[in-house]
Amino acid sequence: MSHAPAVDSSAPSELEQAVIRFAGDSGDGMQLAGGHFTDTSAAFGNDVATLPDFPAEIRAPAGTVAGVSGFQVQFASNDIHTAGDRVDALIAMNPAALKAHLADVEHGGLVVVNTSEFTKPNFKKAEIDPSQNPLDDPELSQNYKLIAVPISELNAEATKGLGLNPRDAGRCKNMFALGLAYWLFERPIDHTAERIENYFGVKKKRPDIAQANNRALRAGYDFGETAELFPLRRRVPPAKIAPGKYRKITGNEALAMGLIAAGQLSGRKVIYCSYPITPASDILHYLAPQKRFGVRTFQAEDEIAAVCAAIGAGFAGQLGVTGTSGPGLALKGEAIGLGVITELPLVVVNVQRGGPSTGLPTKTEQSDLLQAMYGRNGDCPTVVIAPKSPGDCFHAAIEACTIALQRRVPVLLLSDGYLANGSEPWRLVESKDLAPIEVDQLGPPDNGEVFEPYSRDDKGVRPWAVPGTPGRMHRVGGLEKQDGTGNVSYDPENHQRMTELRAEKVAKIADDLPPIEIEGPDSGDLLLLGWGGTYGSLRAASEAARADGLSVAHVHLRHLNPMPNDLGDVLKRFKQVLIPELNTGQLRMLIRSTYLVDAHGFNKVQGKPFHVSELRAKIGEMLKQGSAS
Numbered sequence: 001m002s003h004a005p006a007v008d009s010s011a012p013s014e015l016e017q018a019v020i021r022f023a024g025d026s027g028d029g030m031q032l033a034g035g036h037f038t039d040t041s042a043a044f045g046n047d048v049a050t051l052p053d054f055p056a057e058i059r060a061p062a063g064t065v066a067g068v069s070g071f072q073v074q075f076a077s078n079d080i081h082t083a084g085d086r087v088d089a090l091i092a093m094n095p096a097a098l099k100a101h102l103a104d105v106e107h108g109g110l111v112v113v114n115t116s117e118f119t120k121p122n123f124k125k126a127e128i129d130p131s132q133n134p135l136d137d138p139e140l141s142q143n144y145k146l147i148a149v150p151i152s153e154l155n156a157e158a159t160k161g162l163g164l165n166p167r168d169a170g171r172c173k174n175m176f177a178l179g180l181a182y183w184l185f186e187r188p189i190d191h192t193a194e195r196i197e198n199y200f201g202v203k204k205k206r207p208d209i210a211q212a213n214n215r216a217l218r219a220g221y222d223f224g225e226t227a228e229l230f231p232l233r234r235r236v237p238p239a240k241i242a243p244g245k246y247r248k249i250t251g252n253e254a255l256a257m258g259l260i261a262a263g264q265l266s267g268r269k270v271i272y273c274s275y276p277i278t279p280a281s282d283i284l285h286y287l288a289p290q291k292r293f294g295v296r297t298f299q300a301e302d303e304i305a306a307v308c309a310a311i312g313a314g315f316a317g318q319l320g321v322t323g324t325s326g327p328g329l330a331l332k333g334e335a336i337g338l339g340v341i342t343e344l345p346l347v348v349v350n351v352q353r354g355g356p357s358t359g360l361p362t363k364t365e366q367s368d369l370l371q372a373m374y375g376r377n378g379d380c381p382t383v384v385i386a387p388k389s390p391g392d393c394f395h396a397a398i399e400a401c402t403i404a405l406q407r408r409v410p411v412l413l414l415s416d417g418y419l420a421n422g423s424e425p426w427r428l429v430e431s432k433d434l435a436p437i438e439v440d441q442l443g444p445p446d447n448g449e450v451f452e453p454y455s456r457d458d459k460g461v462r463p464w465a466v467p468g469t470p471g472r473m474h475r476v477g478g479l480e481k482q483d484g485t486g487n488v489s490y491d492p493e494n495h496q497r498m499t500e501l502r503a504e505k506v507a508k509i510a511d512d513l514p515p516i517e518i519e520g521p522d523s524g525d526l527l528l529l530g531w532g533g534t535y536g537s538l539r540a541a542s543e544a545a546r547a548d549g550l551s552v553a554h555v556h557l558r559h560l561n562p563m564p565n566d567l568g569d570v571l572k573r574f575k576q577v578l579i580p581e582l583n584t585g586q587l588r589m590l591i592r593s594t595y596l597v598d599a600h601g602f603n604k605v606q607g608k609p610f611h612v613s614e615l616r617a618k619i620g621e622m623l624k625q626g627s628a629s
Contacts, residue, residue, distance in 0.1 A: 012186050012233035017076030019084035020181060022174075023101045024093030024114075025062050026055050026069040029174030033091075034071025036178055036192045042248050042425050043191050045238025046075040049536065051083035051609070052421045054362040063125030068100045075185075077237040081536030083422065085611040088234075089184065091177050093117060093151070096126035098134060102144075110232060111144045112180065114173070116152030145232055149223065151176050158219035159212040168209070172216035179220025186235045189221050242427065249426040251390040251419035252279070255349065256286035258397025260293050261429075263319055265398070266405055266437035271313035273298040273306040274323040278361040279417045280351040283323050303331040307348065311335060314344040315476060317441060317466035319401055323349040326368045327357065329412075330375065336410050337376045340502060342476045343454070343462050345404040348382075349397075352416040352532075354607045363607025364417035366532050366582040372412040373561055373590070379499050381506040383407070384561040386414040388535035391426040393419060396558065398434070405439045407461050407509060414560070416582070418533040418609050440464065445471040453486040460505035510562040516570050520546055520553030523573035526622055529599070530580055531557040531587055534610055538580060541615035552619060560587070568595045576626050578602060578618065580610060 020037065022030040031052055042048050053070040060067030074084035089110040092098040094117040105111060113135065120130040128134060140146055155173040156166070175196075182189050193214050201210035224233070249257075263270035272295065274284045288297045300306035306322045313320030324332060329350045339346040352368045354360025372384045383403050387396035393415060400411040442465040445451055453474035454462050465472035474486050482489035483497055520542055530538045535556050542554035555570060557563065571577055571591070579588040580602040588601040602618045604610060 012235040014235050014237065015088075016078055016236070017074060017080060017084070018088045018185065018234055018236050019072060019074045019086065020089040020091070020185070021070055021072040021087045021101060021104070022091045022177065022181075023068055023070040023097035024091075024174070025096075026060060026067055027062065028069070028093045029171065030069045030071050030093070033174045033178040033181075034073055036195070037181060037187070038073050038075075038423060039195075039248055040182070040187050040191045041073065041075040041236075042246070044187060045241070046077065046236055047080050047239045047241065048073060048075045048248070048423070048425060049080055049083045050074075050423045051418070054421075056360055056362050061125070063094060063096055063122050065096045065100045065126055068097050070097075070101060075236055077239050079239070081540045082609070082612060085613050089181070091181060093173070093177065094126070095122050095128055095134065099126050099128060105144060107143055109144055110147060110184065111140070112147045112149060112177070112184075114151035114177070115148045116150045147229065147232065149180065149227075151220075154219060154223065155216050158215045162208050162212050162215075164208060164212055169212060172212050175213045175216040176220035176223075179217040179222075180224055181220075183221045183224030184229070184233055186233060189217055193217060241425070244427045246425045246427050248423050249390055249394075250282075250421060250423045251387070251393040251415055252282040252351070252421070253286055254391055254393040254426065255387075255397045255413075255415060255420075256283045258394040259287065259319075259321055259347075259401065260290055260295060261394070261431075261434060262398045262401030262437060263294050264431075265434055266319060266401065266439050268317070268319040268405070268439070269294045269296060269313075270319050270321060271296050271298065271310060272321045272323065273300055273309040273313070275300050275303045275306050275328060277303075277325045277328050279353055279420045280323045280325050280328075280349065282420070283349065283351075303328040304335060307332040307335040307346075308338075311339050311342070311344055311346055314339070314346050315342070315467065317464070319347070319405065320345065321347040321349065321401075323351070325351050325353050325361075326355045326359070326371070329368060329371055333376045336382065337378065337380045338478050339410040340376070340380050340382060341478060341481070343408045343502070343505075344476070345408055345464075346410040347397075347400050347404050348410060348412045350412060350414050351420045352414060354605070360607045362417065364533065364582065364609060365605060365607065366414075366416055366534070367584075367586070367605070368414060369531075369560065369583065369586040370589075372414055379503065381503050382561065383409055383411040383506055383509060384414060385411065385558050386532040386560060387419060388532065388556050388558065390419050390422050390424050394426075394429070398437075402437050403509065405437060407459065407505060408464060409506060414532060416533045441466060442469060442472055444469060452484045454481050455484050456501065456505075459508050460501060507562050510559070510565050513559055513562075513564045516555055516564050516566050518553050518555055518570065519543075521551060522553070524551035524553055525574070525626060526550075526552045526576045526578060526619060527571065527574035528552065528554040528578055528580065528615075528619070529557070529571075529587070529591065530554070531560060534580055534582065537610040537612055537615055540612045541619060544612065544616055545619050550619070550623060552623075557587075560590075563594070571595055571597045571599075576600065576622055578622055580604075580615060580618070582609070
């Protein structure tokens with residue numbers, strides 16, 4: 001008689017990928033805990049993608065749903081492109097966090113709650129009936145695997161005896177939660193413990209704080225062991241990735257690095273002029289200490305001063321860059337027009353957020369495309385490009401600077417809050433693999449040459465002569481220029497010619513753009529067309545559709561003005577075109593008007609990225625409609 005082998009109940013369940021979300025008050029350290037979990041998973045060898053979620057208010061009322069701060073991480077043993085749709089494990093530090101995020105948890109998922117904070121006063125803050133403790137709801141235990149832990153109390157016990165006041169000791173509870181998360185997903189704690197020691201113990205010279213955090217981290221990890229939570233343990237093996245040296249990088253970090261690289265590649269100083277604004281401020285923070293790389297930062301008194309200073313840097317022969325978000329871009333509009341009419345190099349970084357007005361400062365959106373295209377007086381064409389992932393922000397920044405310097409034109413670089421704050425593993429770039437940015441700047445004239453500052457080469461680009469160059473004195477300003485000489489001109493025919501020349505210069509950039517990359521078949525039933533930070537969701541949805549045997553392809557546009565020369569031909573090769581956007585249909589409007597294609601939109605303006613499941617459902621709906629017709 002044969003017997004089935006015994007099952008080891010202590011062995012973790014193995015998953016290809018998992019999604020964990022840390023949630024609590026904005027002062028509970030959820031961003032820090034999520035960041036540590038991401039770093040550890042990346043070091044472990046997983047592919048990772050993150051979605052930080054901040055309250056819109058600087059200090060929202062503690063304990064309220066509006067004040068909940070979240071950090072979501074998807075980590076996988078395969079190639080992933082998004083931070084995940086549904087949550088496999090929720091760490092809820094208070095009732096408000098549970099209320100805000102429980103609906104996103106997969107049926108049967110893990111829900112870790114800090115029972116220490118499930119008190120009647122906190123129920124009231126979260127607008128929960130104080131007589132109805134949500135932990136007593138039988139559906140919670142029926143639908144999810146509930147892990148009730150008195151985190152605040154256990155953290156106090158772990159950190160006592162170190163002389164810390166209750167407030168400082170209480171700040172360590174995020175490390176307790178992190179330690180438990182590490183145990184549940186079989187992550188090592190050594191990486192985090194070392195960073196805590198280096199930061200608090202060495203850099204801040206607070207060994208007591210370092211010891212308290214590491215005690216809490218260890219206590220959380222050990223809790224999983226002693227509470228016998230073995231049946232709930234999960235394991236995600238390392239991913240197979242291309243060899244090389246990697247680091248975790250956010251979009252804002254990558255963009256700042258790209259600006260530094262562009263300065264080095266062009267031999268120009270990077271003059272970054274900005275007024276603090278969410279979610280672009282981190283770029284200024286990152287660049288400020290980089291003087292050794294020829295970077296100079298200027299925190300201006302307002303958005304208009306910042307862009308004008310950047311234009312001045314371009315006039316002086318350097319790489320002028322200004323950074324902002326949607327409201328700031330509106331304020332910069334007139335000065336960007338000055339950059340267009342003077343034909344000086346300028347890079348404008350716009351990290352988009354929910355609008356209009358102040359809108360949703362900490363939430364993502366793609367609603368500034370039309371503002372980037374047309375948000376200035378007169379016919380005022382600029383170049384518009386958009387990165388597709390956090391790591392791609394590095395290369396997009398270099399390209400934006402290259403175009404601005406070589407074509408003497410303002411370039412608008414459209415990032416967004418999802419890319420700016422999200423992170424992914426990024427393979428470090430070798431400087432030898434980056435092409436130099438060749439820039440022509442005029443020296444003194446030879447043989448009595450007459451200098452015409454608005455003459456043009458075969459690409460429509462005028463010469464660039466910096467102030468102080470002998471024999472190159474010329475006039476710049478906001479009044480219309482005479483073709484060639486650059487003198488002020490009110491001649492009607494000249495104005496039309498100069499307007500057309502400025503537009504032609506931008507349009508000619510398309511001649512140097514690479515062919516469109518199509519992910520999937522070159523022709524077929526449906527084309528997903530996107531831009532910016534929706535790339536990961538669109539790619540994952542199109543790959544899933546093709547795996548189901550559907551004729552679906554995906555094209556993601558980096559170059560939005562001018563668009564690639566072969567885009568029209570690509571669009572015509574597909575029976576249907578679907579354009580998903582985090583706005584109400586701005587690219588769709590441009591595509592329909594430019595190419596006369598009956599493109600359909602799928603639009604979301606909720607301050608959140610697309611879920612892959614949403615896109616897959618829309619793909620199915622479109623193909624069903626197409627087959628019916």
